[in-house]
Amino acid sequence: MKKWIAFWNILLKDVRSYYLKPPNISWGLLFPLVWITMFFIRSGMGMDKLPDLLPGLAALSILFGTTSVLSVTVTFEKKGRSFERLLLSPISLELLMLAKTSGAIIFGTINALVPIFAAMFLADLSALNWYIFIPAIVLIAISSTFLGLFIAVSVKEVFEAQTFSNFFRFPMIFLCGLFFPIASLPIFLRPLSYALPLTYGTDILHGSMNGSNLMPFWMDFLVLSGFCVVLFYFSLRNINKKWIT
């Protein structure tokens, strides 16, 4: 019980201190809307094509929302030494990092809801399998958050967190089948696509939207969950190695 008091208060503090700050709220709202607008202007498609773009828009909103905020806040707290206070508290490192990442997972999921709500009003989503779509959104939020955590514990400076995030994020946009099918990628790039977690998340989202998934859902969920475990494990290992010297 005592540990959960700590967990809940770490989460609450982060939500108040970071995620509910006006710049982050506006980022969470504006960013997905800008993506939507950008793709429509660029592609010249009508609103009836919105469901085709929705998986990509939702996934990008999550990816950028979670990795940006988490990697910066953790690096910021580490730099300001307030993270030491958490490391010195009598809760396990696993629970501590789950508390630190929970805020970003919620933030990422809410970010994804912006294009989803927009699409609900602008397009016909009757074909969407919500029972697959929503768990996939949450799992993408978890894997992206853990990727943000992995980035945060791999760098020293706050600015490095942003640049290092882009090292992962931008290739994902093009290689994960968000907007271009993996089949249309040059053959030598395809193995790289399957090494990225978002590929599996995108596959579930596309499948739940129009049944165009390349792999069975169970396999996508399994691989994506595997990425979550691996990223979380290596993040904790890095903390143990680098921060508890």
Next chain:
Amino acid sequence: MTEQKRNWTGGNQESLIDVVKLTKTFEDIIAVNEISFSVDEGEIFGFLGPNGAGKTTTINILTGLSRPDSGTIVVAGLDCTKNPKAAQHLIGIVPDESNLYPELSGFDNLCFCASLYGIRKKERCERARELLQIFGLREAANRKFAGYSKGMKRKLTIAAGIIHRPQILFLDEPTTGIDVASARQIRQLISALNSNGTSIFLTTHYIEEAERLCNRIAFIVKGRIVRIDTIENLMGQTQGQHVVQFAFQTTTDKACEYIKAEFPELQCKTVSEGISIESPLPIRVGPLVRLLEDNGLEVTEAKKILPTLEDVFVKITGIEAGMMKQEKEKMKMGGNA
């Protein structure tokens, strides 16, 4: 509140911390080299040494922020060598730099720190209010921590360290870089905490602070403990040593030469105020003044110097305490710039 040492009887208490042959290296630098010591229940244990001696590394290892290469640590009977989390609920930590959350108010910072120890909302709010009152920060309770002065930040960091009523409090250089009044208040608070039963592990480079507060002191130099003892025993080192200091109208480096020639049994050295003469026997000032004045030196002051812990420190470690303090202050200024 006054700075008063608790009536620590020494030796009869149970050890709260037992450290045996603790070693820590960073690449090719031995930060802590096979140090062993124990901290008794109810005492203020001072860890005194120059910059880079291994004080903070020792605290980091004891509190779980760093891992030792070898050695054992037992805190309150719990083996923390492999599992530093084992005793973290029993200890409070005040690091050398305030590490609270700049965006939170003083009150929220304390409540948050209490929550990390699983204290329920009602209790942590009451405790936070109580500590803000004790530390004289009630007026600033709702101000953001970022806007606090250095002294206020220090006080709130100490309050955060004791919010969960720890059995032992680690204080890393608690008065470094803050004004005299705040430092004095913090020393009084440390004494009061100890009087209420909290054992304290204090690192400092202010020798006079250690002398005023601590029951026992360990001198640490280059990662090794060179001496651990009670203040009384350490001061006993200088008993039987007589020191007289002379000041002159004009500065001179000849004074010691005259004295050595006439009184070879006396040890003379030039100090910033003039000269300092040491002897195992009582020193007769009259003949010395006459000798110096006959040689054309105008003596403006002659005073007997009582031995201090600083003398003991210099004697044992060979490090000038003043230099140690200046070096630390310089580093702090550099860090703040």
